Amino acid sequence: MTTLQPATLEILANRTMEAIVVGASAGGVDAMLHIFKGLPQHYPLPIIALLHMQETRESKLAELFQHHLNLQVKEATDKESIAPGTLYFAPASYHLSIEHNLQFSLSCEAPLHFSRPSIDILMESAADAYGEALVGILLTGANPDGAAGMRAIKQAGGLAIVQDPDEAEVDYMPRAAIQLQTPDMILRLGRINQLLITLGEQHVH
Amino acid sequence: MSTLDIELRLLMEAIYLRYNYDFRDYTGASQKRRVVQAVRALNCESVSELQSRVLHDTDLFTQLLQFLTIPVSEMFRDPSYYACLRTEVLPVLKTYPSLKIWVAGCSTGEEVYSLAILLREEGLLERTIIYATDINPVSLDKARKGVFPLSRMQLYTKNYQEAGGKQAFSDYYTAAYSAALFDRSLCENITFADHSLSTDSVFSETHLISCRNVLIYFNRKLQDRALGLFHESLCHRGFLGLGSKESIDFSDYNRRFEAVDKRERIFRKL
């Protein structure tokens, strides 16, 4: 099993994280399945995931991931309160935001980086809502979406983690993010998975 | 609370006091993004500067309104919604001698013209009055004109066909340069009017209300207010259609409507 390096563990110690947001596009399904593997059913944090897909009205992502994971998986709905132990997917064709009261909201403003939902919009609102208690993770993709979002997370004091571009199926997205703002960590998928497990174990209410 | 959040709250308060537009119970994240865009586009240094200018300049307020509202729409958006209206709702409405339909938050009119086409094809347009309301006067003006970019017609034609359209979509408009002018006879019975779901009350009894992609901009409290207006306006067993990702699950009104088609977000008053 991949183990975390002491430096990583040190960054995690003394921090209480309240939520995780994850963005990816091309290659993202496999990458997300990898990092969520083995997370327990009662994982103490909510995970909000956004995967760029072809614009279709019904996304089958929740179903697909539920099949492979112990976490509860569902599509985020408008004005729903965010609950721990749940992996939420952004629905197709709407932007997804997180409000200060930790509810989701949807909107249909124009696409950003040809994307709706946009990772930047989700991450910027999440950074605003959770501040330093947010973990942001950006994975493989062929689109600059997410770079500004990761910067917002870092600037709000949250923890910014980017997939190692050398490992990414498509390295454009992680490279764009690293170029805009140096993240706290650049990790391979196995390490990100380990870190999520550790975060869960460390979590105190 | 951050300085920006304080400024935003003060701006909404100022707009309410000065112009009686109530944006105070809109969801914050999307509103913040759009105000920040407006600050840049209207050459202000800060939200506070925008506020002081807007208080003294009505025209600037109209410009800001284009950011605060979200004038995005599409004809036959979510074709299956219109298909469901055609097969599940209109057959019931046909039993009434005359009909009133309310399109709340009609924006630039795409939804209204789509409905009018549907009603014409089902032989109902002549006996229907459609109220199409919005808070954005610029959008309402565009809606009244019924002129949409020709470049959108390819998408709209596809949507129309998927919605079970019975004719050639181009029968409904005349192409002129880069514009599509919609058949004027479609809007003989349409009344476009200013009406706010946040500050106004019910104005008519209706058989069907279509309010799509408006409630998502409201917090739960304001959603409740709007649903209350709809409930009050609808006749016994009247129909309510919402946007494809909108729900009434978080409102007490969910017990006062039943789902006609859950996926299409079409409900019926209990």
Ligand SMILES: C[S@@+](CC[C@H](N)C(=O)[O-])C[C@H]1O[C@@H](n2cnc3c(N)ncnc32)[C@H](O)[C@@H]1O
């Ligand atoms: C995204 S558009 C939806 C257009 C159309 N219904 C559709 O689904 O394509 C939202 C519209 O809601 C309108 N709106 C916002 N607040 C409103 C309010 N308080 N009362 C009525 N309409 C409102 C906006 O002006 C805008 O035109």
